[in-house]
Amino acid sequence: MIRNKGLTTFLFLFIMVILLGVTFLLEDSYLWLSFGVVFLGIFLFLVRFERRKVEPRELVLLAVLASIAAVGRIPFASLPSVQPTTFVIMMSGFVFGAESGFIIGAVAALASNMILGQGPWTPWQMAAWGLVGLTAGWLRNTKILTSKTGRIIFGMAWGYLFGWIMNLWGFLSIVQSGSPFEWKAFIVYLIGSATFDTMHAVSNIFFLLLFGEVWIKILSRFKRKYGLLN
Template sequence: MSTPAPAPNRAPVSLPRSRPLRIGPRAAAALVLVSLIGLAAFGWPLLADRQSGFAHSHDAPWLFAALLPLLVGVVVATIADDGMDAKAVAMLGVLAAVGAALRPLGAGTGGLEPMFFLMVLSGRVLGPGFGFVLGAVTMFASALLTGGVGPWMPFQMLAMGWFSLGAGLLPGPDRIRGRAELAMLALYGFLGSFAYGTIMNLQGWVILQGMGQGISFHPGDPVPANLARFLSYCLATSVGWDLGRAALTVVLTLTLGATLLKALRRATRKAAFDAPVAFDPGPDPPASLPPKGVRVGTEGEIRASWR
């Protein structure tokens, strides 16, 4: 009775862990450049004199023309740093489509925008670089879907990109998990919703005139005086709207966050974006096989070949 050959030794296979897509040096440089241009675009009217054309409707086309290639640059830089592959780009498209479809559900209803909680959770799972591109692309797609294209759109893209990027910069899941993680994300969504509304107010406030001396923008005035008027403007016009957005983000994060986090992490783990590729050579060939390149034939064929 022959003894069966022992099974070949194989190294244990470990499943890829779900972790955010990393930001390489190229992607980080592109993100810093985009953010600096965005900060300059939002804040330059505060430093302009009375004779300058400070209306954001004039600079929005230039900002949009600069923003799109820079967003493409962030994606290309991330791909070049081996942080994003075709599967990650496909997930980016799916999440952007879902976010764009969610936005019209609450548009015009007390600031209720359900897309914000999706941006928080996506940035949390997939990282700050992916989150920034997702936020900007989602806002662009939703503007096309709802007919919201205007001078405010590039500013919305930047603000939403920063909102999603911030979720990716929160302490990692290896440090905070479970209910503590959901509480952290809900708090970030609450504060980030107000921050988004405040920075978007800055975009529209400088072009609105005749609202009263206490809340109107005065070009050329000292920055502290204009900032005091801006705070009064926000308290008088948008606190209720921002509160509705923040409250809905908190409620959706606490009720649906655990399920969606699990689904996103499972999809990320299945995709294995940054898993190294290795090939198993398999078991060694039996010693009885002839060397590579030697022809094997029957005894008759061998005799015939020598004749």
């Protein structure tokens, strides 16, 4: 069972990478590619519950958390890279698991961009935020996330990793077709966004310090009381 689940996850990530690559070839179809990433996430979610019935209230919970993560971007739109979205996705993946975390992250990116603006960057944001929830779920029973210090380090790391993933898209989008990938130019490109990535990392730390324990208690209580996403 564990082996099959690992194979499914690998295939899912492999297909997601292909979809992101196709974004460069079919820029006018980025919205369909975004939905493709969401559908893959839903498929992975259903595989998680293949041996039991998925209750509507569990789907509602995922939708609510994704909505909170999406709406959280809007009040902070004027502050570059400062938002609680990453925090909400991380907490959701930590409490409810990797598959749920990925779906919440991917849907939050797509939904928030309906207001802030869609573009070829949307699938990359969906993948990046989805991976935040996915990795939080994978590591939730390890020493990395079971301690407050570990969660802070995790949040800080994803402040930079998220930026690097988006920088990869930005850099590849300006590289001429057929040109070799220049690492020196890419490193300079990364350094140029270091300030924004640092602001993202600091905002993650801020929300984790201020609301981390409270969110874990509330979400865990819902999970225990109503038997959600066990």
